[in-house]
Amino acid sequence: MRAFVTGGTGLLGSNLVRLLVDHGYQVKTLVRTAKKAEKLLGGLNVEVITGDMMDIEAWAHHLKDCDVLFHTAAYFRETFRRGDHWTLLKKINVTHTVRLFEYAEKYGIGKIVHTSTNATIRKREDGMPSDESDRMNPDEALNLYGKSKVIGDQEIEQFSQDHRTPVVTFLPAWMFGPGDSAPTGSGRLVLNFLARKLPGSFPSGIDVVDARDVAHAMIKAAESPIGNEQYIISGHYTNLEELFAILQNVSGVQGPSKKFPIPIVYLSTWINERLAALRNKETDLSLEELRVMTEMKRTSGEKAVRNLEVTFRPLEDTIRDTVNWFRANDTNG
Secondary structure, three states: OEEEEEOOOOHHHHHHHHHHHHOOOEEEEEEOOHHHHHHHHOOOOEEEEEOOOOOHHHOHHHHOOOOEEEEOOOOOHHHHOOOOOHHHHHHHHHHHHHHHHHHHHHOOOOEEEEEOOHHHEOOOOOOOOEOOOOEOOHHHOOOHHHHHHHHHHHHHHHHHHHOOOOEEEEEEOEEEOOOOOOOOHHHHHHHHHHOOOOOEEOOOOEEEEEHHHHHHHHHHHHHOOOOOEEEEEOOEEEOHHHHHHHHHHHHOOOOOOEEOOHHHHHHHHHHHHHHHHHOOOOOOOOHHHHHHHHHOOOEOOHHHHHHHOOOOOOHHHHHHHHHHHHHHOOOOO
């Protein structure tokens, strides 16, 4: 099969490209910079296309002759930093994503496998794990990134009703894994732990998943006859205290022992954000990230396990491989 992957140098995209090559796919991948692609994907037999989601028309013709589109690109990491990001969020995660899907249909793509997020899933009041039926309204999102994905998923659902090309949407939890070159928030957490920059933990709860397991699930969906479905991909429910214990075990770095109450963490984060703004710098933890970590929402990946036979590797394996990747790639780990 012939696959087109957007976001080929991202945490998910780079792992997906590698896995597709291992599965015998012919792969084209969209990247923003050829230099980064050479560093992350060099040696792989893939066709690299330089471009971005702001100018789809410049490269959309490369979709021709591909069987499946894997859309992993999004405006994401930057949105947890200072500034007004809504214009780009709406353009890239909503308007231009639908436009990309329209081009995919025009050029004969047989199936679209799209990446959203479990941040679009509403927390259940009874504390039970939420599933794909618990979809948020845009005004319920904890941050603007989540809001853009809620609206994007709604627009994609409308696309599916109006067009013949099937779309499978994945809603992954917080992804960890090797290849996190950006790095994303999970990668920054690991790097800060390794550099002993983390003061301590606080009450938290969040679903996490290995990016490689998400990539496996996406390929299974591409090869399945099922279309127009949504799948939460959530491997483990964990918290900072457990993550720090695993990081200490696999890295040999002593983790922080202090535990802070949530109100103190919110106050210090608020102060740090304002001090950073005055100095024109960024903080390691933003209020938006803090809201996600302290919401303590649980989401269920049971549908993906049942319908796609998805499996999840042990969390310790994921964290170990992430640490080893950072250490092997000239980081401060």
